[in-house]
Amino acid sequence: MATDTSVLMRGHGGLPHGALVAPKIQPPPTKIVRFAQSSFATFRVVELDIVQPTFNKMQFLYGHGASAHGAPMAPGYSLESVSTLRFSDAGFVSDDGTPYPPFVASAFSINRGLTLTADALGGALSAGSISLNNFGGPLNELLQNNINDHLPVRVSAGQKQWCPVRQIWTDPKAATLTPVFAGLGKGWQPDRTTVAIDLLDATYWLTTAMPVQIYRGTGRLDGDNNVVGRAMPRVRGAVRNITPTLIDSVNYVYQVSDGPAQISALYEGGHTGIAFDSFVTDIYATPPAPGSYTVQTGTNGTWLRLGTKPVYSITADVLGQFPTGASPVNVLDILRQFLLEDLLLPAAYIDPAWGPTSMLAPWPGGWFWDGSSSVTGKQAATDLLSGLGITLTPTRGGTLLPMLLLSPDKGAEVAAELTPDVITAIAADSLDSSLDPPTWRWRIGFQHNFTVQAAGASLSPQITPVQQSFVAVADRAAVWYSADIKAHWRMPNDPDVISTALARQDDAALIAKRHGALWGTRRKLWAVSLPQSYGYLFELGDFVGLQADAPGLQQRVVGVVVGEQIRATDQTVTLQILV
Structure with missing residues (x-):
């Protein structure tokens, strides 16, 4: 291995000051696995966004002459700069001349998968890592002066073509590269000769708790001392027999939701004996008549007030909207709006194929969060998708897309046929004990x-x-x-x-x-390895025809792709196929 200790240099003259120049180190030659009857070799490129913090101190300069005395002037420098590092595992130069030096080491790996348990959210969260060669310390200055924590990372794959005339591998156009992963890098993890970067896919955004409004106990709609610190309840869609939050035990005021809502039935001990009085703009202005209740509803929430102290517990059937007034009906559409409005997920992480009204699951419903505990995006997705056979999956492009797992029937239209001439390895995987033996x-x-x-x-x-x-x-x-x-x-x-x-x-x-x-039948899970040029053609949920020299596969069967594993050193993609 080469031992040149040159570091990332800062450009001067031909390049802007501060621009990153690729290291001059000569990496070891990359071994390219050649498949039979192929003049192509798969390689990968990695793009990492990084931040270079400034070491300047903020100060305000006061203008004289050109501006009013005492008016602050903007500093003449940037507080930080953002740039992109570009590497590859086999060397690559894009058609615009941008180099991708071969610093990606052999530890590159990514996993994705659908859930195979019917009562869970699904989306075995895809995980992986990238390892960069740092033998001789060419990346030391980069590690010391830049930050990559939770910043975008993009991985793409392409195919070099062998030129028999020039006897070299030629690079493809950058536009032809296939996205393999898009997400975030978790931060530098340097070792003596390598730098590892853990990957976070789009489901990372689901691990955060949704922002909530908290009762401060100052009275009226801000709640009394009994609810101080508690989050306000949320109703999204149609729910049955919820317990609204008692926020004023003196005036018998309950909060139903943090947004607009319709109370279709109010129960006291399960009996609908309390009569509806009227809608009001200020629930504290006038007490309702004995034996009745009033309702205040709007974008800031929905409350009800009783005219008589209840003897039994108060519950209600409710149809809730989002604070913006959005009122999706179907469960999957509610989840999409929840991610955008309640969890504040950036819209760029919603896959374009997932529209506001999805025909994947045209099933009305809803859910209620009472505010007694924090709720993450993952928990909310579990509540809304549990049992539906739908996985909220991170795509290779870095977005979230719901995918429906269906039975691989013999007559299903398949994306491709997998036969021994393209399968490089096949092995049996085990199913969860809750699925094998079959469910009656x-x-x-x-x-x-x-x-x-x-x-x-x-x-x-x-x-x-x-x-x-x-x-x-x-x-x-x-x-x-x-x-x-x-x-x-x-x-x-x-x-x-x-x-x-x-x-x-x-x-x-x-x-x-x-x-x-x-x-309701005996299923088998197979790990099928394919050359990466084939493996990248499939998505989770695709039906495939499968034939191989393995028990039960001698005759063609139809299977569904439920997982994928990518290992850079293997030059293969391993698909989990359920048959």
Whole structure:
């Protein structure tokens, strides 16, 4: 290995002062794996945005003559500069002359995957890392003077073509490079001879807690001492039997949501005996008549006030909107608006294919967060997507896109055929124990009851039998089952009722049927390795035809791509395929 200790130099003369110049170190030659019947070799390029902080001190210069005496003038220098580092694993020069020196080492890796458990959010969060060669310390100055923590990272792949006349590998056009990963770098992690950078995909944004409004206990709509420090409740979509937050125990004022909402039913101990009085602009202006309630609703929240002290607990059925007035109905559309408005996710991270109204899941519903604990984007996505068979997946382009996992039926249209002439390796993977052996019964909940109330003194004696039956359990369920599976397996899987955000029984029945088709039979998970030039053609959720010299695969079967693993040194992409 070369030992030249040259460092990143700052340009002078031909380049602007401060511009980064590629190191002059001569890296070791990169081994290129050549596939049979191919004059192409896959390589990767990495772009890392970095920040160079200034060491200047802020000061204001006061103008004389050209401006009014005492008027502050803008400093004549920048507080920090942002630039992009460009590297590759095999050397690359773009068509505009930009060099990508071969400093990417062998530790480059990325993983992505769909969930294979029906009661979870999904999106086995993609993870990976990049390792840069620093033998001899050519990157030392860069590490000391620049910051890359949680700044954009982009990885692309391309193919060099062998030129038989010149006997060299030629570089492709930059526009033909295929995106492999887009996300954030977690910061420098230098070792003696390498620098590692952990990668964070778009799901990183879901790990943060959503901003909330907190009760300060100053009275009226700001709450009393009983709710100091508690977050305001949120209703998004249609929900059943929620418990609104009592914010004023003297005047019997409850907050239903932090945005506009419609109260379709108000219960005291499960009985709808409290009459609606009117909508008001100031809920404290006039007390409602005894035995009735008033409602104040607007972009800043929804409250109700009782005219009589309640004897039993107060619950309500509610249809909630977002503070901006947005009122998506379907669960997936609610999640999209939640990410943008409640979690403040930058719109650039929503994939263009995920529109405000998605036909992927035209199922109405909703969810309620009572404010008793912090809620992350991941938790909210879990609440809204649980049991639906939908994964919120990070794409290779750095966006979030929901993907539906369906049964790989024989007649499904496939993206490609995978046969022994393109498969470089194949091995069996294990399924989660909750999916193998098969499941003989799926129970998918709908109309989730947010306040379970057992029979007894907590319920009004005037509660109807229908309502009493409803409040006694958290979920009603649509069921799919197979007597054959139950008879042929000693211990088939039988999961509990899965709570969902669905409002309709028919939608729950459809999903239960889909789960039955997917997991009501013996499934097998295969790890299939392909040359990277082939592997990059597939996306998670794609159906593929699969034929190989392995048990059950001698005859063509249809499978679905549920995961991918990229290892730079292998020159392959390993797909997890469920058949």
